[in-house]
Amino acid sequence: MKCNMERYQVVYSVLKTQIQFGFYKFGDVLPSIENAAADFFVSVDTTRIAYRQLQREGFVTISTNVGTTVIKDYGKQEIAQNIQRFYAQRKNILIDLSESLPLLLANAQWIGFQNVPSEIYSNLRQPDPGSTVSQLIMSEHIVRAYISLENALLFRIVWQIFMFCEIPFFNIPDNPWRTFIIKEFSPCSLDYCIKQDWDSLRELVYTSQSRLSLVLCRFYDEKITMSPQQQESAFQWNFYNKASQICYSLAMDLLISINNGTYPPNTFLPSLNKMSREKQVSVSTVRRALSLLNSVGATKSIKRIGTRVLPSQEIAKNCDFTNSGVRKRLLDMAESLQFLTLSCRDIAESTIQAITDDDLQTCRKRLAALKNQQRYQMIGFTALDLLKCFAPYQAIRTLYKELLQLLFWGYSLKDMCKADENRIAYYLSCFEEFDRFLSQKDVVRFSSKLEELISREFRFTIKIMISLGIHEAEKLLVVRFP
Numbered sequence: 001m002k003c004n005m006e007r008y009q010v011v012y013s014v015l016k017t018q019i020q021f022g023f024y025k026f027g028d029v030l031p032s033i034e035n036a037a038a039d040f041f042v043s044v045d046t047t048r049i050a051y052r053q054l055q056r057e058g059f060v061t062i063s064t065n066v067g068t069t070v071i072k073d074y075g076k077q078e079i080a081q082n083i084q085r086f087y088a089q090r091k092n093i094l095i096d097l098s099e100s101l102p103l104l105l106a107n108a109q110w111i112g113f114q115n116v117p118s119e120i121y122s123n124l125r126q127p128d129p130g131s132t133v134s135q136l137i138m139s140e141h142i143v144r145a146y147i148s149l150e151n152a153l154l155f156r157i158v159w160q161i162f163m164f165c166e167i168p169f170f171n172i173p174d175n176p177w178r179t180f181i182i183k184e185f186s187p188c189s190l191d192y193c194i195k196q197d198w199d200s201l202r203e204l205v206y207t208s209q210s211r212l213s214l215v216l217c218r219f220y221d222e223k224i225t226m227s228p229q230q231q232e233s234a235f236q237w238n239f240y241n242k243a244s245q246i247c248y249s250l251a252m253d254l255l256i257s258i259n260n261g262t263y264p265p266n267t268f269l270p271s272l273n274k275m276s277r278e279k280q281v282s283v284s285t286v287r288r289a290l291s292l293l294n295s296v297g298a299t300k301s302i303k304r305i306g307t308r309v310l311p312s313q314e315i316a317k318n319c320d321f322t323n324s325g326v327r328k329r330l331l332d333m334a335e336s337l338q339f340l341t342l343s344c345r346d347i348a349e350s351t352i353q354a355i356t357d358d359d360l361q362t363c364r365k366r367l368a369a370l371k372n373q374q375r376y377q378m379i380g381f382t383a384l385d386l387l388k389c390f391a392p393y394q395a396i397r398t399l400y401k402e403l404l405q406l407l408f409w410g411y412s413l414k415d416m417c418k419a420d421e422n423r424i425a426y427y428l429s430c431f432e433e434f435d436r437f438l439s440q441k442d443v444v445r446f447s448s449k450l451e452e453l454i455s456r457e458f459r460f461t462i463k464i465m466i467s468l469g470i471h472e473a474e475k476l477l478v479v480r481f482p
Helices: 007-020 033-040 044-056 076-088 091-115 118-122 132-147 152-170 176-195 198-223 243-259 272-279 283-295 312-318 324-354 357-372 376-390 394-413 421-439 443-467 471-478
Strands: 060-063 067-070 299-302 306-309
Touching: 007 033, 007 044, 007 076, 007 152, 033 044, 044 060, 044 067, 076 091, 076 198, 091 132, 091 152, 091 198, 091 324, 091 394, 118 176, 132 152, 132 176, 152 176, 152 198, 152 324, 176 198, 243 283, 243 394, 272 283, 283 299, 283 306, 283 324, 312 394, 324 376, 324 394, 324 443, 324 471, 357 376, 357 421, 376 394, 376 421, 376 443, 394 443, 421 443, 443 471
Parallel strands: none
Antiparallel strands: 060 067, 299 306
8 A cells, every 4th residue: 555745845845946947046045944944835844854855865955054045056048858757747737727627626725715704804905916925915815814714634635636736836937827816816815805896706716716827828839849758757645645655545445445345344354464565565564454443433343253244233332432542533434524514516517417318327326336235325435336336537536536535434424424314315315306407417506406416415414423422523514504
């Protein structure tokens, strides 16, 4: 099992790119580690590791008296070549990601702006658009919108997308996207927030997210002439991206396998040593993963015998809802569900609009099979999984795959979420409406119904978590859903 880059590697890559693009030139002093940590929204320790890697590779020197000084001296031609090489190697994925942004994040950003307390906006002033102060306000203003959603998972996604896509582009000289954000989007969006003109703000947010793709495509057409010299870099995202979190990824893989019937109830999981070899992780990592599965009530380890998969009726009574690890994983699940609720309507509209007739029939058949099997509670997950399979952009498919996997942490709640007659009636109505809207290719009504369903599932899940004493989940209800 492999993890994606840890945060210090992301920070290192961004700073390295800024030096290679000439944003920081020979002799320039980088921000202090403390200031850089605040700018990157990471810890001081994370930033220090990134700075030391830059030092080891000969990009900077670090001095107690002077600070961190750039010692790489790139000429104009070398900088131009660095930019060519960087973007030639990322063309398809950057364009794909930029086209995904309005669908993934525009609604979240718009709702986030509305959740920022009005007194904060009233205390802000709009200095000259070209000033450094204005740029700082712009950054803080946008970041505050996402922070107001109280969703650490969503913020991590925004952070990684920003680091991967927008910061390098921002640092190219004479960049029209940078000019637009600083001189138009920032002051206009701030003005709309102060006036609480949410309709105008919504139009502006969606326009700005879409504009990045247009500017980036024009940049490639006009500026990038180099062909990629190797396989293109890819955008990846994994919530558990630290080496110390591999056990969570392993536990999730096993939980999905249990849920899918690979390991049926009352059977035993493979031994520690066998699982260690198959998954290419240490025995201690396997042991930690199994301990978490025991805590969520999915399994029970029996000394000198093995780890038994528990039947559904034993899950809840064996789940330790006071365990901090279990509570944190359930919060991961709730944050994922909130993000899915925020983005599913826009993604569904784009997906159904672009889907082929054959794929449309596949969607209808999958939903019909689910209904025939009377697995009514799975309708929301299955509809979202269809978006994961058929969304028009790879970045959306990548992120939705990870988000849907996080929902399996709700495994311990499955027995508590048994649908009553009213919920069954609602699910059945969803099956009927989804099938009708898909047959008519009614994009708007299908998307609105899906958002309604996922929003209801989200609120129901949060209600259960609060009843179990996981009151931290209540903060996610700050979002104003329709």
